[in-house]
Amino acid sequence: MSAEERKVAIxxxxxxxxxxxxxxxxxxxxxxxxxxPKESVLVCIPPLIIGVNSxxxxxxxxxxxxxxxxxxxxxxxxxxxKRGKIRGRVFIPNGVKKHGLKPETSAEIGPEGEELAEKxxxxxxxxxxxxxxx
Amino acid sequence: xxIVKDKVGIVSCSGEDLPEGTISRIATRIVLExxxxxxTVTICLPLFLAGSQDERAFARAFPTIAVDGCSKKCAEVxxxxxxxxxxxTIVVSExxxxxxxxxxxxxDNLGDEEKELVSIIAEEIAKKVDEVLGIKKKSGxxx
Numbered sequence: 680m681s682a683e684e685r686k687v688a689i690x691x692x693x694x695x696x697x698x699x700x701x702x703x704x705x706x707x708x709x710x711x712x713x714x715x716p717k718e719s720v721l722v723c724i725p726p727l728i729i730g731v732n733s734x735x736x737x738x739x740x741x742x743x744x745x746x747x748x749x750x751x752x753x754x755x756x757x758x759x760x761k762r763g764k765i766r767g768r769v770f771i772p773n774g775v776k777k778h779g780l781k782p783e784t785s786a787e788i789g790p791e792g793e794e795l796a797e798k799x800x801x802x803x804x805x806x807x808x809x810x811x812x813x
Numbered sequence: 814x815x816i817v818k819d820k821v822g823i824v825s826c827s828g829e830d831l832p833e834g835t836i837s838r839i840a841t842r843i844v845l846e847x848x849x850x851x852x853t854v855t856i857c858l859p860l861f862l863a864g865s866q867d868e869r870a871f872a873r874a875f876p877t878i879a880v881d882g883c884s885k886k887c888a889e890v891x892x893x894x895x896x897x898x899x900x901x902t903i904v905v906s907e908x909x910x911x912x913x914x915x916x917x918x919x920x921d922n923l924g925d926e927e928k929e930l931v932s933i934i935a936e937e938i939a940k941k942v943d944e945v946l947g948i949k950k951k952s953g954x955x956x
Binding site: 691692693694695696700704705707708712721723724725726728729731751753754756757785786 | 839857862885
């Protein structure tokens with residue numbers, strides 16, 4: 680597999696309704712910008728739905744990790760509908776339970792929300808390593 | 814008895830591709846929470862696009878304003894596809910052309926220039942909300 684092919688597509692909830700949507704978004708940025716910039720691409724949900732080619736191509740070309748902020752699991756539903764290859768799923772409410780950190784609001788997740796996003800991003804980076812090792 | 818007041822649904826780009834997506838999102842929250850809390854509700858774009866009937870029904874019944882980060886206009890296109898044409902669209906990248914001294918650089922850590930842009934966009938959205946509700950009231954009075 681070439682370096683270009685060794686990537687994972689990250690599709691995150693970017694929901695505005697809930698603070699956990701903002702944590703999902705913050706987590707995705709930490710993964711693609713800081714932790715795994717060479718091994719990941721960030722797929723933006725709205726262009727994926729309206730059919731912007733690059734986003735649709737990424738979820739078909741690369742294994743996908745979805746990051747969902749709530750039980751609606753929009754990121755997972757949308758990727759499944761678009762026939763992307765989901766190889767990993769991250770569910771932010773599970774991270775809240777595990778780490779005992781509570782974000783403040785959707786507009787401002789606050790210090791605990793930032794810490795939560797960092798911890799879940801670290802776990803997502805490990806998941807990416809695992810997927811790419813297979 | 815419940816009195817249903819006119820509301821405007823704000824459908825914001827939640828884009829992670831560009832800083833303009835983050836500006837759209839935060840400006841929308843300012844309108845919802847501070848500038849026009851009684852007149853607006855948010856429509857969660859991923860939920861709307863994923864097929865939520867509640868979100869789509871709201872967007873069919875009430876006027877919507879799309880707030881898009883860039884010329885792809887995902888919020889406008891998505892709303893039109895699943896519920897109906899928004900009554901107005903605000904495109905952040907277009908408004909930014911009127912303020913060339915302000916640059917959007919970061920998608921996650923907004924600096925002073927981005928924050929100023931957020932304020933400008935939020936005011937534009939609020940102005941549009943007033944226009945939409947005003948227009949609706951006028952046409953209602955004439956019927």
